[in-house]
Amino acid sequence: MSDYVAPIRDMQFVMKELAGLEQVGQLPSFGDATDDLVDAVLEEAGKFAAGVLSPLNRTGDQVGAKWADGKVTTAPGWQVAYRQFAESGWTALACDPEYGGQGLPKLVSTAVMEMWKSANMAFSLCPMLTNGAIEALMLRGTDEQKAVYLTKMVSGEWTGTMNLTEPQAGSDLAAVRTRAEPQADGSYKIFGQKIFITYGEHDLTDNIVHLVLARLPDAPEGVKGISLFLVPKFMVDAEGTIGARNDVHCVSIEHKLGIHASPTCVLAFGDKGGATGYLIGEPNRGLEYMFIMMNEARFAVGMEGLALSERAYQQAVGYARDRVQGTEAGVRGGGKVAIIRHPDVRRMLMSMKSQTEAMRALAYVVGAATDMAHDHPDEAVRAQNQAFVDLLIPIVKGWCTENSIDIASTGVQVHGGMGFIEETGAAQHFRDARITTIYEGTTAIQGNDLIGRKIARDGGVAMKAVIEQMRAVVVQLNDQSGAEYKAIRTALSAGITALEEATDYVLATYGSDIKAASVGAVPMLKLFGIVAGGWQMARAALVSQQRLAEGAGDAAFYQAKIVTARFYADHVLSQAPGLAYVVVHGAAGALALEDEMF
Amino acid sequence: MKILVPVKRVVDYNVKVRVKADASGVDIANVKMSMNPFDEIAVEEAVRLKEAGVATEVIAVSCGVAQCQETLRTAMAIGADRGILVQTDEELQPLAVAKLLKTLVEKEGPQLVILGKQAIDDDANQTGQMLAALLNLPQATFASKVAIADGKATVTREIDGGLETLSMSLPAIVTTDLRLNEPRYATLPNIMKAKKKPLETVTPADLGVDVAPRLKTLKVEEPPKRSAGIKVADVAELVAKLKNEAKVI
Numbered sequence: 001m002s003d004y005v006a007p008i009r010d011m012q013f014v015m016k017e018l019a020g021l022e023q024v025g026q027l028p029s030f031g032d033a034t035d036d037l038v039d040a041v042l043e044e045a046g047k048f049a050a051g052v053l054s055p056l057n058r059t060g061d062q063v064g065a066k067w068a069d070g071k072v073t074t075a076p077g078w079q080v081a082y083r084q085f086a087e088s089g090w091t092a093l094a095c096d097p098e099y100g101g102q103g104l105p106k107l108v109s110t111a112v113m114e115m116w117k118s119a120n121m122a123f124s125l126c127p128m129l130t131n132g133a134i135e136a137l138m139l140r141g142t143d144e145q146k147a148v149y150l151t152k153m154v155s156g157e158w159t160g161t162m163n164l165t166e167p168q169a170g171s172d173l174a175a176v177r178t179r180a181e182p183q184a185d186g187s188y189k190i191f192g193q194k195i196f197i198t199y200g201e202h203d204l205t206d207n208i209v210h211l212v213l214a215r216l217p218d219a220p221e222g223v224k225g226i227s228l229f230l231v232p233k234f235m236v237d238a239e240g241t242i243g244a245r246n247d248v249h250c251v252s253i254e255h256k257l258g259i260h261a262s263p264t265c266v267l268a269f270g271d272k273g274g275a276t277g278y279l280i281g282e283p284n285r286g287l288e289y290m291f292i293m294m295n296e297a298r299f300a301v302g303m304e305g306l307a308l309s310e311r312a313y314q315q316a317v318g319y320a321r322d323r324v325q326g327t328e329a330g331v332r333g334g335g336k337v338a339i340i341r342h343p344d345v346r347r348m349l350m351s352m353k354s355q356t357e358a359m360r361a362l363a364y365v366v367g368a369a370t371d372m373a374h375d376h377p378d379e380a381v382r383a384q385n386q387a388f389v390d391l392l393i394p395i396v397k398g399w400c401t402e403n404s405i406d407i408a409s410t411g412v413q414v415h416g417g418m419g420f421i422e423e424t425g426a427a428q429h430f431r432d433a434r435i436t437t438i439y440e441g442t443t444a445i446q447g448n449d450l451i452g453r454k455i456a457r458d459g460g461v462a463m464k465a466v467i468e469q470m471r472a473v474v475v476q477l478n479d480q481s482g483a484e485y486k487a488i489r490t491a492l493s494a495g496i497t498a499l500e501e502a503t504d505y506v507l508a509t510y511g512s513d514i515k516a517a518s519v520g521a522v523p524m525l526k527l528f529g530i531v532a533g534g535w536q537m538a539r540a541a542l543v544s545q546q547r548l549a550e551g552a553g554d555a556a557f558y559q560a561k562i563v564t565a566r567f568y569a570d571h572v573l574s575q576a577p578g579l580a581y582v583v584v585h586g587a588a589g590a591l592a593l594e595d596e597m598f
Numbered sequence: 599m600k601i602l603v604p605v606k607r608v609v610d611y612n613v614k615v616r617v618k619a620d621a622s623g624v625d626i627a628n629v630k631m632s633m634n635p636f637d638e639i640a641v642e643e644a645v646r647l648k649e650a651g652v653a654t655e656v657i658a659v660s661c662g663v664a665q666c667q668e669t670l671r672t673a674m675a676i677g678a679d680r681g682i683l684v685q686t687d688e689e690l691q692p693l694a695v696a697k698l699l700k701t702l703v704e705k706e707g708p709q710l711v712i713l714g715k716q717a718i719d720d721d722a723n724q725t726g727q728m729l730a731a732l733l734n735l736p737q738a739t740f741a742s743k744v745a746i747a748d749g750k751a752t753v754t755r756e757i758d759g760g761l762e763t764l765s766m767s768l769p770a771i772v773t774t775d776l777r778l779n780e781p782r783y784a785t786l787p788n789i790m791k792a793k794k795k796p797l798e799t800v801t802p803a804d805l806g807v808d809v810a811p812r813l814k815t816l817k818v819e820e821p822p823k824r825s826a827g828i829k830v831a832d833v834a835e836l837v838a839k840l841k842n843e844a845k846v847i
Binding site: 005009032034036037039040041043044047048051052084087088089090092093102553554556557 | 612627628630668671672675783784785786787789790792793
């Protein structure tokens with residue numbers, strides 16, 4: 001089991017050189033986010049992640065959360081770590097200062113979130129879900145609801161959950177059956193069962209604030225008849241004092257492939273006469289509110305893909321440096337060497353490293369654009385950034401998580417037979433990564449979102465704007481001499497052409513043959529991810545070249561960045577034309593068989 | 599009462615250092631730097647004394663390059679009230695640091711100076727002792743427990759074979775050992791506040807101290823690489839080898 005060390009140098013590089021920390025810091029709300037403060041925040045968060053959260057990751061996996069008689073006991077060490085996490089103020093990082101938050105930019109919280117998720121993904125889910133609930137209350141809660149609940153959730157004194165899924169309503173939320181019956185006092189009685197509720201019950205805090213999707217008696221069928229309710233585990237009076245137990249109970253938790261320490265709960269509402277709930281926002285608009293928060297949630301899960309890739313990479317490099325096996329290829333009479341000297345191990349490590357860095361660059365750029373979209377004074381700039389964020393969210397979610405499974409799997413491979421043995425720790429990252437392509441919308445849902453809402457709906461305008469930015473980088477690459485830049489330019493140029501070709505196919509086909517277009521949805525998502533990652537790595541190489549020419553210190557970092565960008569171009573970006581081929585030609589074979597022929 | 603806490607910026611304890619090619623020293627270019635862990639314990643102790651109502655103000659001091667500001671901000675994020683940077687690019691040896699600190703003690707008048715027993719870069723273990731000597735103040739080194747009452751400091755120190763408890767009149771110098779406390783993780787609000795706390799910069803010249811090195815480093819080299827082990831046939835051979843080859847018995 002390796003120790004986690006936050007990759008602060010690369011985080012700083014991406015934030016400052018690629019994502020525009022300086023511009024984000026100049027936005028009206030973020031006067032505090034100067035370079036030195038951000039450095040200090042990263043430094044201290046890195047210490048906390050490495051010193052408190054990371055050492056619990058393994059025990060959390062082995063022992064997991066336990067259920068007995070409706071109560072959930074979290075894994076050993078969780079209570080102390082959670083208290084320390086909340087007392088240190090980390091829950092409040094990006095929250096509104098009016099409710100006790102620190103109001104730091106999304107770009108900063110993105111980097112810090114990566115650390116929590118790398119160090120201990122199962123732990124990180126608790127504050128992440130709470131954040132989602134905070135967002136919802138910020139957005140549509142009444143002043144009274146905000147006053148009672150928000151400050152305590154921002155401080156971490158209480159946690160929050162999101163209750164969407166029911167046994168018959170997974171990806172299809174139109175099938176939600178949980179009922180809400182209006183009461184004379186303006187509250188509601190909630191009846192129904194919710195499943196897959198992350199941290200739906202635990203022993204970390206005195207209260208839990210559940211946000212629940214349910215139907216009012218007169219609600220129309222389908223997605224337009226779902227409302228959002230706040231259901232506290234314990235009733236709370238206007239002063240925030242905790243009272244009687246509400247009728248929401250955890251009837252079991254799931255046994256899962258990974259994230260064992262994160263309790264995934266089945267919650268029963270109203271078995272003993274009805275759980276008291278309060279309407280959030282207007283009736284029948286619950287799903288709409290959920291969708292506004294969906295970007296945040298999907299982005300956060302994309303970060304899990306990045307974070308687990310980083311962790312798996314660190315683990316694999318550590319092992320490859322230590323494990324001595326065989327002699328070096330092509331060296332006669334040499335002694336035994338660490339496996340990091342073997343060409344294929346290097347290839348695997350570079351593949352992990354280059355994709356992880358590409359994902360970090362893209363995710364942080366999207367994080368910064370989210371800040372711009374929320375806070376830039378110019379409306380046109382806000383709109384432009386929002387379009388960029390909307391287009392890239394399915395990529396951050398779908399591409400980073402799909403990659404993380406491959407990368408964590410490669411991490412196991414680097415360990416050889418020991419990787420298959422649990423005590424090495426490599427397998428946990430692989431198992432933990434497996435959920436990320438499923439929850440908050442499967443990769444298929446991301447792919448459909450991409451080709452439908454994000455590409456076809458605006459006729460490819462947002463996509464073409466991004467492609468234009470990519471082309472500008474190719475022009476900059478033309479000015480560089482050297483084999484690395486030739487390789488990067490060639491692969492990026494071919495990748496962009498492939499992306500354009502696939503985009504044109506989606507635009508031409510989506511209206512006329514949605515089934516054919518949909519077969520290409522996930523390949524399209526991967527294609528876009530790979531090319532967007534290559535675009536960011538090319539930018540990284542160009543900045544590094546410039547810093548080297550200026551004689552800025554840390555030459556080894558910049559040289560490594562250029563080599564890593566080149567590796568990415570040759571090994572990853574080069575796959576783009578193949579994916580475009582699948583998008584354009586893949587439908588016929590996928591759709592032709594009769595169901596009985598499978 | 600005021601407490602002065604000198605903190606040193608050193609190569610981070612996780613970094614595996616390398617000797618420069620010309621053997622003139624350790625290569626610290628682009629290496630991660632942090633606060634000396636013993637000094638972190640000193641800051642923590644001072645802040646706890648303030649939280650307990652014993653101290654009124656904690657002043658962190660660092661001597662060295664401009665980046666020592668970061669080290670001071672770390673100290674302020676833990677809870678120090680303000681920082682003083684004695685800025686110089688010159689190589690600083692323990693005696694020079696002790697002299698600089700002496701002038702600051704005279705200026706600020708703290709009742710207690712708490713600092714690490716040694717820095718993890720040069721392991722000199724001298725600054726605290728030299729400072730006490732220059733100021734002619736009592737000292738307690740390697741502290742594992744500090745209690746302040748009635749103008750006296752009662753300090754438990756870790757010595758060979760056990761613990762020794764000393765009582766000293768204040769003002770006094772205390773150097774910290776590992777088991778004195780476990781430093782806290784800085785909280786986010788305190789990290790944000792640290793940025794706004796006062797940080798004063800002075801130079802050795804302002805303090806009238808000549809910091810020119812008195813010791814000359816002749817050569818720095820890596821420890822010898824461990825050679826492969828061998829199997830011995832019996833105890834007699836082992837003893838012979840230890841005696842004649844290793845020359846340890």
